[in-house]
Amino acid sequence: MSRADEAFSAESTVTVFFGVVTSKSEPLTFDGSLRFVRKVKARNHMLYLSLFDILGRMDLSQLEAYRALQLLFRDHPDLCEELEKFRPPMPTKQVPNNIWPWVFMCAVPLVAVSLIPALGNPVLWFVQQTLGEKMKAAA
Numbered sequence: 001m002s003r004a005d006e007a008f009s010a011e012s013t014v015t016v017f018f019g020v021v022t023s024k025s026e027p028l029t030f031d032g033s034l035r036f037v038r039k040v041k042a043r044n045h046m047l048y049l050s051l052f053d054i055l056g057r058m059d060l061s062q063l064e065a066y067r068a069l070q071l072l073f074r075d076h077p078d079l080c081e082e083l084e085k086f087r088p089p090m091p092t093k094q095v096p097n098n099i100w101p102w103v104f105m106c107a108v109p110l111v112a113v114s115l116i117p118a119l120g121n122p123v124l125w126f127v128q129q130t131l132g133e134k135m136k137a138a139a
Contacts, residue, residue, distance in 0.1 A: 028085055028086070032085065033086075036079075036082055036083075036085075036086075037051070039079070039082070040079060043076065043079070047072065047073075047076075050072055051069065051072065054068045054069055054072065062088035063088050063090075066083075066086070066087060066088055069083055069086075070083065
């Protein structure tokens, strides 16, 4: 940690982009993150190692890592409260943009109506043939 302190000693307001602040108005800084890690380390060394084990897992998404950390700190309410500053953005529900039903409901009838003048004679012939045969069969 001393190397990190040296690297960022000149600029103490470096913003850490681990997650977004959801309910807090103050931005997340490197010093704030470092204080949290040091607080975890001072509390329990195994908790500290577990924190880095979870953060180092590449197979977890940000939200999955956050939930795993919530479980890890479940017996430490003050750490859970401080962990809220690192909450990743919640995924928003995407409304499916399924336009195909609208295409079939609107465009297909329009195409059919626009083809009637172009195919007027064949359509008229087909209607006369169909109706003529039905009328003869009925008589």
